[in-house]
Amino acid sequence: MKCDVVLVGVGGHGVLSLANFLGRTAIEEGLVVKQTEVHGMAQRGAAVWAHLRLADHPIHSGLIPIGTADLLLSMEPVETFRYLDYLGPEGIVVASVDPVLNIEDYPPIATVREALARIPRAHLVEVEALARRAGSPKTANVVLAGAAAPYLPISPEALERHLRVAFEAKGTKVVEANLRALALGREAGRCAVS
Amino acid sequence: MTEQLLEREAGAATLLLGDEAVALGALHAGLTAAYGYPGTPSTEILETLLAVGAEGGTVRAAWCSNEKTAYEAALGVSMVGRRALVTMKHVGLNVAADPFMNSALVSIHGGLVVAVADDPGMHSSQNEQDTRVLAAFARTICFEPSDQQEAYAMTREAFEVSERFHVPVVLRLVTRLAHARGLVRLDGVAAERPLSKTLEPTSWILLPANARRRNKHLLGIQPEMRAFAERSPFNRLALEPTSRSLGVITTGVAKSYLLECWNELPVEPSHLHIGTYPIPADAIRRLAAHVDTLLVLEEGYPVVEGQLRGLLPTGATILGKESGELPTDGELTPDVVRSALGLPARRGLEGCDFTPPRRLPQLCTGCPHRDAYAALEIALEGFDRSVVTSDIGCYTLGALPPFGAIESCICMGASIGMARGAAESGYRPAVAVLGDSTFLHSGLPALADVVSSGAAVTVMILDNATVAMTGTQPTILPSERLEEIVIGIGVEPAHCRVLEAHPKRIDAMAKVLRDEIDHDGPSVVIVRRECLESARHRKAPGATS
Numbered sequence: 001m002k003c004d005v006v007l008v009g010v011g012g013h014g015v016l017s018l019a020n021f022l023g024r025t026a027i028e029e030g031l032v033v034k035q036t037e038v039h040g041m042a043q044r045g046a047a048v049w050a051h052l053r054l055a056d057h058p059i060h061s062g063l064i065p066i067g068t069a070d071l072l073l074s075m076e077p078v079e080t081f082r083y084l085d086y087l088g089p090e091g092i093v094v095a096s097v098d099p100v101l102n103i104e105d106y107p108p109i110a111t112v113r114e115a116l117a118r119i120p121r122a123h124l125v126e127v128e129a130l131a132r133r134a135g136s137p138k139t140a141n142v143v144l145a146g147a148a149a150p151y152l153p154i155s156p157e158a159l160e161r162h163l164r165v166a167f168e169a170k171g172t173k174v175v176e177a178n179l180r181a182l183a184l185g186r187e188a189g190r191c192a193v194s
Numbered sequence: 195m196t197e198q199l200l201e202r203e204a205g206a207a208t209l210l211l212g213d214e215a216v217a218l219g220a221l222h223a224g225l226t227a228a229y230g231y232p233g234t235p236s237t238e239i240l241e242t243l244l245a246v247g248a249e250g251g252t253v254r255a256a257w258c259s260n261e262k263t264a265y266e267a268a269l270g271v272s273m274v275g276r277r278a279l280v281t282m283k284h285v286g287l288n289v290a291a292d293p294f295m296n297s298a299l300v301s302i303h304g305g306l307v308v309a310v311a312d313d314p315g316m317h318s319s320q321n322e323q324d325t326r327v328l329a330a331f332a333r334t335i336c337f338e339p340s341d342q343q344e345a346y347a348m349t350r351e352a353f354e355v356s357e358r359f360h361v362p363v364v365l366r367l368v369t370r371l372a373h374a375r376g377l378v379r380l381d382g383v384a385a386e387r388p389l390s391k392t393l394e395p396t397s398w399i400l401l402p403a404n405a406r407r408r409n410k411h412l413l414g415i416q417p418e419m420r421a422f423a424e425r426s427p428f429n430r431l432a433l434e435p436t437s438r439s440l441g442v443i444t445t446g447v448a449k450s451y452l453l454e455c456w457n458e459l460p461v462e463p464s465h466l467h468i469g470t471y472p473i474p475a476d477a478i479r480r481l482a483a484h485v486d487t488l489l490v491l492e493e494g495y496p497v498v499e500g501q502l503r504g505l506l507p508t509g510a511t512i513l514g515k516e517s518g519e520l521p522t523d524g525e526l527t528p529d530v531v532r533s534a535l536g537l538p539a540r541r542g543l544e545g546c547d548f549t550p551p552r553r554l555p556q557l558c559t560g561c562p563h564r565d566a567y568a569a570l571e572i573a574l575e576g577f578d579r580s581v582v583t584s585d586i587g588c589y590t591l592g593a594l595p596p597f598g599a600i601e602s603c604i605c606m607g608a609s610i611g612m613a614r615g616a617a618e619s620g621y622r623p624a625v626a627v628l629g630d631s632t633f634l635h636s637g638l639p640a641l642a643d644v645v646s647s648g649a650a651v652t653v654m655i656l657d658n659a660t661v662a663m664t665g666t667q668p669t670i671l672p673s674e675r676l677e678e679i680v681i682g683i684g685v686e687p688a689h690c691r692v693l694e695a696h697p698k699r700i701d702a703m704a705k706v707l708r709d710e711i712d713h714d715g716p717s718v719v720i721v722r723r724e725c726l727e728s729a730r731h732r733k734a735p736g737a738t739s
Contacts, residue, residue, distance in 0.1 A: 061528045103551055
C-alpha cells in the first residue's frame, strides 16, 4: 500500500502544518512517512506545496514522481491546476473553492469553477464557510483534511486523537473547533463525491 | 516540538526534518556550542538547538552577526577542546570562507563541523554553488547525507573524524534533504568533551613559518583522508555480477531518486553511492573496470563527473550533466533521473485546459517595506536618473511589481558599497536599501567606507526589528541601537534620520528622504516599524510549529 499526497495552497494557508499533522498521525498508524516542504522566500504570499508520502514499505524519494500521486489536496482553486500533472491515472482531487485574490490577473471565478468541474474525480469543498461554522477560520486546513479523510490510509479515530494532542495546549475551545472542522469536512467530502 | 524530540528514547524512530536530524546528531555527539546565521534551507538546524537550550539543555546555541563571526566563535570552542557546530546556507560559506579555508591548516582540537545547506534550483537563493567544491578547496573531508537517518549518523561521525584528522569537517546538505522529513532512529548521547586547550599552540598561529609547516602537514595527510573515504561505510559499491552494461554513481539524495526508479530498470546496474569525500577513486576505478558505461547522478555541480572526465580521453563512456543526460542547472527530481536512466516519461492528468496565472512571492499586506518603497518612489520623482541598489531579505521583493523599487541584489551588504561606487562614478542620486539584519551582517564596514570617502550616498535601513525572510529570528542587536551605531561610525547626526513607517505618513517620509538624497555627502535614513509576522509570533508564542 502507498498513498502519495500533494498538498498545495498559498503562503498562510497552513499547507505545511497540514502535511505535518497528517504525517505524524500516519506514523501512529504504523506507516512509513516521507515529506518534502518549501520554506523561505517562497512562502511570502506565493504558491506553497508539500509532498507527503505514506506507505507500508520503505519509501525512497522525498519527492513524488510525476503522474503517480494518489491525492491532491488544494487549499486554493487556481493552485489546484499548477500540480495536476503529479496525479496518477486514478488520482483524486479534494479542493477548496475559496480563492486567494492576491494577484492582479486572477481569472474570473466562474471560469475557474468551470475548469474545476472538468477535473475528473474532484471534490470541491466550501472550506472557509465550514471553518467559520466550526468556530474559527483558522480551522480551514482541518476542514480539507476531513474532506480528504476517506482517501487517506489513516483512521478517523487517529485523526481525532492527534488533533486533540496537537491543539491541547491551546485550550478546549480550540480543540473542539478543530474536531468540528474535521467532522464538517468529512461530511462535505462525502456529499461532494462526483 | 523539541520536548517531543528529547523525550524520545534512544532507538525510537521519529519524523525529523533533515535540519533537525543534523541538530540532534550534533547534540548527541556531545556538542558544546552551535553558531550560525539564518539562511534557507539551513535555518532550522540552529533553531532546533536554540529550542533545546531554551528548554533547559546545556548546549550553547546563538545566532551571530554573520557566518564569519559564527565560524570564528566555533573555532574558539574547538581550540579549548570542545565540540562546535556552525550552520549556514551555501552562500554563507563565502562570507565565512576566510576562517574556513585557514582553519583547515590549524590543528583542530575539539571537533568542528560546518553544516552548509546548498539550494540547487535556487528556491530561496542567488546562486547554485556546490559546497563540495569548497570542501575540496580547503582539502578537507565532506559528508553528504542521502536521507535524514544518514544526516543524523554523519553529523555524529563528522565530529569523530574532525578530531581524528584535526581538520574542520563539512556536512553538505541540499534543500530536498534539509527541508524534507523522514524517520530517524536516534542513538545514545555522548558526554561533552572536557575543557583542554590545544596541545599544539604553534599550529594555531598561522605565521608564515607555521603556516608552511601546517600546509605541508595538510598535504601530507591527504592520502590518509582518501583512504578513509575509500573505507567509509557511507560509500558503498555493489557490482552486479549478471550485467556489465551500466554502472550508476550517485551522491547524496540522488540515490533516493535512483532507487525510486530501480524496479523499472530492464537490467540491474552496478551502483556506487558516495556519501564521504574526498571522492573514493579506487571504488570508481573498480566500478569503471566492471561496466561499459557510467552514469553520474549528483545534486549540484558535476563534481564527481568532472573528475571522471578529466582532460584527456578515457576508455569509459561517461553520462551525466556535461553530456546532456541531465540538466546542468536546477535540482534533480525522480523524473529527471528517470529520463537519464532511459525510462519513458510519465504523464500526469491532462486535458483540463486551464493555465493558472503565476503567483510570485510578495510583501505581506500591511508590510512596513511597502510604505518605505512608496515614499522612496515619491522622493526620487523629478530626477533624470537615479540608482537604487539593494540587498538580501524580504525587501528584495521590492524588485517585483507593483514596486519595481530596487535595481540590484547581489550578496549580503553589497548595496552600500555599490551605491558608493555608482555615486563616485557620477551617477546620482545613489540610494542603498537594506534591512536592519543585513546592515548588521555586513553593511557596517561598507558604511565606514562611505563615511571615509564622503560619497553622496543615502542608505535606507528598513528596520523591521527582525530577520524576517528566514522566519523572524531576532536581530543580533536591538534595533533601537542602530542610530547610535550609524552616528558612531561617523555619519553626521543631522543626516542620520529615523522615520516611523506608516501608510498615512508617506509624503512626510518622502520629504525627509528627498532632503537626504539632496545632501552632498553620506546620509542614513532608518525607516522603522516591526514586521507583521514577527509581531504575530511575539504575541502568540509557540503559535506555529
